[in-house]
Every structure is written in structure tokens, then in C-alpha cells.
Amino acid sequence: MPAKTRTNGPSRASTDDLGPRRAAILETVVTEYVGTATPVGSAYVARAPRVNVSSATVRADMVALERDGYLVQPHTSAGRIPTDKGYRFFVDHLAPAGTLGTPQRQRVKKFFDRVHGEMEDMLERASTLLAQLTPYAAVVVSPSHGLATLRSVQLVSLTPRHVLLVVVLSDGAVEKRTLELTAQLSESELASLSAGLCQRLVGSDLSNAPDLVPLAAADNPALIESVSRALREIARAEQGDEVYMGGPSRLAESFDAVETVRSVLSILEQQLVVVTLLRDVLDRGLSVAIGTEHGYEPLASCAVVVAPVSAGDNETGVVGLLGPTRMNYPQALAAAHVVSSELSERMNDALGRRNEKQGSGHGGH
Amino acid sequence: MPAKTRTNGPSRASTDDLGPRRAAILETVVTEYVGTATPVGSAYVARAPRVNVSSATVRADMVALERDGYLVQPHTSAGRIPTDKGYRFFVDHLAPAGTLGTPQRQRVKKFFDRVHGEMEDMLERASTLLAQLTPYAAVVVSPSHGLATLRSVQLVSLTPRHVLLVVVLSDGAVEKRTLELTAQLSESELASLSAGLCQRLVGSDLSNAPDLVPLAAADNPALIESVSRALREIARAEQGDEVYMGGPSRLAESFDAVETVRSVLSILEQQLVVVTLLRDVLDRGLSVAIGTEHGYEPLASCAVVVAPVSAGDNETGVVGLLGPTRMNYPQALAAAHVVSSELSERMNDALGRRNEKQGSGHGGH
DNA sequence: AACTGGCAGTCGGTAGAATCAAGTGCCAGA
DNA sequence: TCTGGCACTTGATTCTACCGACTGCCAGTT
Numbered sequence: 001m002p003a004k005t006r007t008n009g010p011s012r013a014s015t016d017d018l019g020p021r022r023a024a025i026l027e028t029v030v031t032e033y034v035g036t037a038t039p040v041g042s043a044y045v046a047r048a049p050r051v052n053v054s055s056a057t058v059r060a061d062m063v064a065l066e067r068d069g070y071l072v073q074p075h076t077s078a079g080r081i082p083t084d085k086g087y088r089f090f091v092d093h094l095a096p097a098g099t100l101g102t103p104q105r106q107r108v109k110k111f112f113d114r115v116h117g118e119m120e121d122m123l124e125r126a127s128t129l130l131a132q133l134t135p136y137a138a139v140v141v142s143p144s145h146g147l148a149t150l151r152s153v154q155l156v157s158l159t160p161r162h163v164l165l166v167v168v169l170s171d172g173a174v175e176k177r178t179l180e181l182t183a184q185l186s187e188s189e190l191a192s193l194s195a196g197l198c199q200r201l202v203g204s205d206l207s208n209a210p211d212l213v214p215l216a217a218a219d220n221p222a223l224i225e226s227v228s229r230a231l232r233e234i235a236r237a238e239q240g241d242e243v244y245m246g247g248p249s250r251l252a253e254s255f256d257a258v259e260t261v262r263s264v265l266s267i268l269e270q271q272l273v274v275v276t277l278l279r280d281v282l283d284r285g286l287s288v289a290i291g292t293e294h295g296y297e298p299l300a301s302c303a304v305v306v307a308p309v310s311a312g313d314n315e316t317g318v319v320g321l322l323g324p325t326r327m328n329y330p331q332a333l334a335a336a337h338v339v340s341s342e343l344s345e346r347m348n349d350a351l352g353r354r355n356e357k358q359g360s361g362h363g364g365h
Numbered sequence: 366m367p368a369k370t371r372t373n374g375p376s377r378a379s380t381d382d383l384g385p386r387r388a389a390i391l392e393t394v395v396t397e398y399v400g401t402a403t404p405v406g407s408a409y410v411a412r413a414p415r416v417n418v419s420s421a422t423v424r425a426d427m428v429a430l431e432r433d434g435y436l437v438q439p440h441t442s443a444g445r446i447p448t449d450k451g452y453r454f455f456v457d458h459l460a461p462a463g464t465l466g467t468p469q470r471q472r473v474k475k476f477f478d479r480v481h482g483e484m485e486d487m488l489e490r491a492s493t494l495l496a497q498l499t500p501y502a503a504v505v506v507s508p509s510h511g512l513a514t515l516r517s518v519q520l521v522s523l524t525p526r527h528v529l530l531v532v533v534l535s536d537g538a539v540e541k542r543t544l545e546l547t548a549q550l551s552e553s554e555l556a557s558l559s560a561g562l563c564q565r566l567v568g569s570d571l572s573n574a575p576d577l578v579p580l581a582a583a584d585n586p587a588l589i590e591s592v593s594r595a596l597r598e599i600a601r602a603e604q605g606d607e608v609y610m611g612g613p614s615r616l617a618e619s620f621d622a623v624e625t626v627r628s629v630l631s632i633l634e635q636q637l638v639v640v641t642l643l644r645d646v647l648d649r650g651l652s653v654a655i656g657t658e659h660g661y662e663p664l665a666s667c668a669v670v671v672a673p674v675s676a677g678d679n680e681t682g683v684v685g686l687l688g689p690t691r692m693n694y695p696q697a698l699a700a701a702h703v704v705s706s707e708l709s710e711r712m713n714d715a716l717g718r719r720n721e722k723q724g725s726g727h728g729g730h
Numbered sequence: 731a732a733c734t735g736g737c738a739g740t741c742g743g744t745a746g747a748a749t750c751a752a753g754t755g756c757c758a759g760a
Numbered sequence: 761t762c763t764g765g766c767a768c769t770t771g772a773t774t775c776t777a778c779c780g781a782c783t784g785c786c787a788g789t790t
Binding site: 053054055056057060074075076077078 | 761762763764765768769770771
């Protein structure tokens with residue numbers, strides 16, 4: 001029973017404006033090309049169960065698909081390969097609901113059953129996990145601490161001439177700065193100073209706290225000044241996101257030109273670029289950016305899959321996968337989504353609980 | 366009947382037992398091959414100023430050098446390339462005192478003039494610097510905190526059900542663990558507990574401190590127990606070295622087989638392996654390990670250059686460079702040494718001062 | 731004895747021709 | 761509208777011949 005032409009009704013909602021057969025042809029080309037990296041010919045496509053026509057008909061459709069920009073031939077008399085537009089149509093309309101294989105699913109489960117320890121550690125290891133789930137490079141960007149408030153400010157003497165400023169934020173992040181002393185300070189002086197700072201600063205927002213400091217009560221304006229400076233610096237640093245990279249070596253599997261590998265790797269080393277790119281894609285509401293869609297020239301031969309990690313409040317992190325445009329999108333999407341949602345969950349019940357269901361005591365908003 | 370041509374006088378102390386001319390030939394072959402990656406022929410060597418003989422004579426010496434294992438021919442009628450043994454002789458006896466080019470020298474100076482902030486940050490950025498000074502991948506391993514004592518132990522409330530344990534070590538390192546509470550705890554209870562822990566633990570060695578804890582004075586044995594467990598965990602974690610990697614993409618320049626690139630990169634991702642390797646090389650008193658010398662099969666086509674970073678006490682860190690055996694050893698050695706000694710210096714006067722010259726006030730130790 | 735110039739010989743690399751195979755576009759016919 | 765058939769295009773592959781870069785050897789020179 002052939003799933004005939006358009007007259008037969010919308011046999012797939014996914015066909016949009018290509019017609020069901022051309023969509024099926026495109027799908028076949030994409031999946032095959034992703035698997036083999038070899039241009040796909042009409043004969044192979046005709047053999048596919050979903051396409052029940054002869055190779056000649058497939059050829060006719062292929063010229064149409066090529067005319068419309070979904071496919072290209074590397075050269076006359078080779079098979080077709082998808083264009084960026086072709087991949088785009090595939091992910092938008094054809095990609096099967098991504099399901100991870102069961103072994104991989106188990107791996108994820110095992111991983112998240114066993115995670116323990118601090119968030120940084122979890123993110124770091126999650127990036128490795130993600131790279132193992134797919135043959136692509138994985139990136140995990142931690143949520144920024146935008147709305148965090150100060151939970152503790154402490155001065156610890158290190159040497160007679162150095163003290164360490166240790167700051168704890170409400171989301172569990174800890175920052176430190178070494179401060180140099182001009183004059184010696186006794187332990188008790190330090191302790192009272194520490195306590196004073198704590199009392200004054202705890203609970204306030206990191207970003208505007210520093211302004212309050214300079215009006216010092218006690219004895220050591222120089223130290224107060226450097227604490228203030230350090231706090232400002234920390235506030236700035238905490239804006240910046242931490243980046244964890246997993247399995248960049250996987251990229252060497254995807255590209256065969258060593259020059260491409262090198263250039264992509266060197267881009268990955270510039271963390272700022274990567275973060276900006278991922279955030280940008282996410283902000284545009286996409287979960288996939290293919291080829292030039294992300295607008296970053298040097299990565300035109302790459303595709304990016306992203307998924308948000310939401311940590312209770314509205315500041316979100318990102319998990320991303322970077323591979324060639326010839327990427328297994330269903331697999332990548334599935335992996336990214338599983339990891340991102342698991343991460344979100346862990347992060348929420350690690351410390352976000354107060355904002356959510358529980359709402360114990362503190363009303364606020 | 367080997368031709369002991371030493372009659373010519375010991376024109377170079379560096380010739381050891383090869384004779385001055387053969388040494389010069391080997392040197393020429395190494396430097397040329399490192400630069401061009403192309404087998405070096407007798408004609409080229411004969412043209413070198415240090416070798417004042419005809420190409421025929423060079424050829425004769427080359428057969429000897431090949432017989433003794435310093436050179437090989439990729440195939441008959443190609444030029445020669447050095448063996449690992451050849452490189453070894455080169456670095457042991459022939460390598461010119463490594464001098465960085467002045468632009469690079471300035472870069473180092475600028476870098477270390479401007480460093481600020483915490484040690485982790487400095488090491489991280491130093492690894493990038495090192496990778497920029499050479500075309501090889503750089504690795505920086507931080508000194509382990511073996512002898513550090515506790516300087517501060519603090520509990521900070523995070524949510525009604527979570528507290529954060531923050532530990533400061535005498536070398537400025539800060540560690541944290543999130544602890545889950547079974548029963549709620551007031552701020553003041555926390556504060557007194559915190560103070561109690563501090564008083565009991567500060568000054569003691571991290572590694573044997575945990576045993577002391579369980580005998581709790583106050584009210585919350587469960588919490589005390591989890592603090593104790595966390596401290597043990599931290600003690601374990603602090604043994605492990607942190608690794609910073611710079612410019613792994615540089616490796617893609619060195620090897621032309623993409624498969625080699627991939628395998629080397631994937632090894633670099635296993636930080637433990639890398640650290641072990643570097644530490645091992647350093648422990649054997651070497652500063653260079655070529656090819657199979659380091660005994661790690663998968664990196665047989667690579668060479669490693671290491672230099673110690675000594676941080677006051679006897680626990681040392683490592684800086685290392687990883688490249689192909691066809692490596693510019695003088696350059697790599699110079700770069701590694703400059704960076705390692707600069708790092709040592711910074712780390713010493715950042716906090717090691719008390720052990721060294723100054724010894725201010727506090728006698729004892 | 732140590733070195734040199736000359737020369738025959740050995741291979742790898744490259745250019746060109748011939749062949750192969752994959753795959754297309756088109757067309758006449760169902 | 762689809763299909764089978766067919767001529768055609770074109771990148772890969774193989775083969776051959778050839779060139780060039782070396783070497784190893786040897787007879788001659790210093």
C-alpha cells in the first residue's frame with residue numbers, strides 16, 4: 001500500500017511544503033550522508049522503504065530539491081549531499097524524536113545516580129559524559145551568579161603580610177582573593193574586622209555591595225579599601241561564566257582535513273567566543289544552529305546543538321555540542337536535552353529549593 | 366676498526382665520543398630536520414659552515430652514524446632523519462644554550478609583570494603563555510598541598526537544609542563542600558559550631574585532622590560526622606594535582622596524520638595520565654623524554670620537555686611541553702625553564718616568604 | 731690515511747594516459 | 761506521472777614512464 005501523492009491527504013504532518021515524497025527523499029539523503037560521509041545517489045534513495053518509486057523519479061525530485069537549495073552535488077555525476085538549508089529542514093520537520101540508545105541511557109542514569117560533590121565538579125564531569133554520549137565536542141557553561149547575594153565574608157590570615165578574603169555567595173559559590181597588608185594585624189583585629197564586614201555585607205547583593213564599604217568604622221582604611229576593590233573584582237568575575245569542555249579530541253574524528261581540525265580546536269580554546277556563540281544561539285530561541293546560521297564565519301563548517309540549564313531563578317547555563325554540519329542531529333539533540341534537564345534538576349534540588357515548592361519562611365518574591 | 370679521528374684535537378668539548386665532525390653533522394641534520402620535516406641529504410650538510418668537507422665524506426660519516434643508531438633513512442636514496450637516540454645525543458651534548466627570541470622574552474616579561482589574582486588563575490594563564498611561546502601543547506601541574514595546615518574552617522548556611530563547609534589552607538587554597546542537614550539549625554547554633562570547629566582544627570595538618578573530630582562537644586553529631594567525612598574527602602582531593610592545559614590545538618600543527626592528532630589529543634584529555642607521565646620524567650631527573658624514553662607506548666611519537674616549579678617547601682609542580690619528537694628542543698627547554706622559574710618565584714613570594722629569608726616575628730615554624 | 735670528484739644505481743614522487751565505476755539528465759513509452 | 765533505458769560526464773584508480781634526489785662505491789689526489 002503505497003503512501004501516495006498529496007491527494008492521499010497529509011500522510012505526514014511533517015512534509016510542510018515539499019510534498020511527502022521529496023521530504024522522504026531529503027530525509028533519506030540526510031541520514032545516509034550523516035552516516036557515511038559519502039554523496040548519496042538516486043539508486044540508494046530509491047531502495048529506501050519510505051520512497052517507493054524508481055531511481056529515475058528520485059532523480060527528478062532531486063533536481064527539484066537541488067533547484068530549491070536543499071541539496072547539492074559536489075560535482076556532476078556524483079550523488080547529492082545536503083546543504084545547510086537541507087539540514088535545517090530536516091531538523092525542523094523530519095528529525096525523528098530523538099531517543100538515546102539504551103546503553104547510553106543507562107550511562108546517563110548511572111552518572112546522575114552517582115554524582116556527588118560540588119556543582120563545578122558535576123558540570124565538569126557532565127561535559128565529559130556528554131562527549132561520551134556523542135562523537136562531538138561538548139561544552140557546558142555554568143549559570144552565572146547574577147542574582148546571588150552575599151552569605152559570608154571572611155578574612156583569614158595567611159602570612160604576617162597577607163590575608164585571604166573568602167566570600168561565600170547564596171548559590172554556594174566561593175571566591176577568594178589574596179590581599180597584601182601594609183601594616184601588621186593581630187589575629188583578634190582580623191577577627192573583629194571580619195565580623196564587621198560580615199555583619200555589614202551579608203544579605204546584600206554582590207553587585208552593589210562594594211559601594212557601601214568605604215565608610216569604615218575601625219582602624220584600617222587601607223585594608224578596607226582593598227577588600228572593597230577585591231569585592232568589585234569578584235563581582236565582575238562572577239559575571240563571567242565558567243566553561244567546561246569535554247572531548248575536544250572527538251572533533252578530530254569528524255573532519256578529515258587536519259587544517260580544519262586545527263582551526264576549530266583553536267577556536268574552542270577561546271572560551272569567550274564559544275560562550276558568546278552558544279548564548280547567542282540560545283537567545284535566538286534556537287536549539288540548533290547549522291553552518292553559517294550562527295553567524296560566526298570560522299565555524300561555518302560546524303553545527304551547534306544547545307540546550308538550556310535553568311537553575312531555579314532566571315539565569316541559565318548552557319550545554320552544547322559542536323560537530324560538523326554533517327551531524328547526527330536527533331542523537332545530539334537527545335543527548336543535550338537529557339543532560340541539560342538532568343543538570344537542571346540536580347541544580348534545583350541542590351539549592352534552588354527555597355524558591356520553588358518549599359518556600360519556607362522567607363516570603364520575598 | 367672505527368676511525369678514531371680524534372687526532373684533530375678536541376675542537377669541541379661537546380663532541381664526547383662521536384668525534385667533532387660527526388657531532389657537527391648530527392647537529393646539522395637535527396636542526397634542519399626539525400625545521401623542514403624533510404629528510405636531510407649529504408649535500409645540504411656539506412654546505413653547512415661547521416662541516417668543511419665534501420658531500421662524499423659526509424656520506425661516509427652518515428653510514429657510521431646510521432650504523433651506530435643516530436640516524437635512519439626512511440628508504441634507500443632518501444636523506445637521513447634522526448632517531449630518538451640521535452635527538453638524545455643532540456639535547457645532551459649539542460643543544461645550544463636555549464635563548465628565547467627577544468619578542469618572546471618580552472612577552473614573558475609583560476606577562477609576569479601583569480599577573481595578579483590567585484594562583485589558580487596564574488597557572489591557567491601561564492599554560493596559555495607557554496603554548497604561545499612554542500608551537501607545542503603546554504601543561505602546567507600545580508604543586509600539591511601536601512604540607513598545608515588548616516587556617517580556617519567555617520560553616521555557612523545556604524538554605525534551611527544545606528550548609529556550606531568552607532576550608533582555608535595555609536597555602537591559600539580554599540575548598541568547599543555542601544552538607545545536607547537532617548534537622549534545622551539556627552544561625553547562632555551554626556556560628557558557635559563553626560567557631561568550635563575552627564578552634565579545634567586550625568593549625569592542624571589536614572591529613573590527620575579528621576580523626577580528632579568525632580568527639581563532639583555540642584548538639585549535632587550527624588553534622589559533625591558529615592563535616593568529618595567532608596574533611597577526609599578534601600584531604601584526598603587536595604592530594605590530586607590540578608592540571609592546566611594550554612594550546613592543545615598546537616598539536617594539530619605538528620602531526621600531519623589526522624589519526625595521530627586524534628589519539629594524542631585523547632590522551633591529553635586523561636589528565637591523570639599526563640600528570641603521572643610528567644612527574645615520572647621529572648623524578649627520573651630528566652628534563653627531556655624523547656619517544657619511548659618515557660615508557661608510555663601511545664605517545665611514542667612524542668617528546669616531552671619538563672621543568673619543575675618549586676613552591677617553597679618540597680612539593681613541586683611541573684610545567685611541561687608536549688610535541689613531536691621532531692621538536693625544537695632548545696626553544697622548548699628555554700621556554701619551559703623561563704616559565705617554570707618565573708612561576709616558582711611568584712609562588713614563593715606570594716606566600717612562601719615566611720619559610721625563606723624573612724622569618725618575621727614568629728619564631729618556631 | 732683521509733678526503734674528494736665522479737658515476738652508476740635505487741627509489742619515491744609526479745605527470746599523463748587509459749580504464750573504471752558511479753551517477754546523472756533526458757527521453758520515449760506505459 | 762512514473763519508469764526503464766541510454767548516452768554522457770567526471771572523479772577515482774591503475775599503470776607506465778620518467779625525473780630528480782640521494783646514496784654507495786671507487787679510483788684518484790693530497
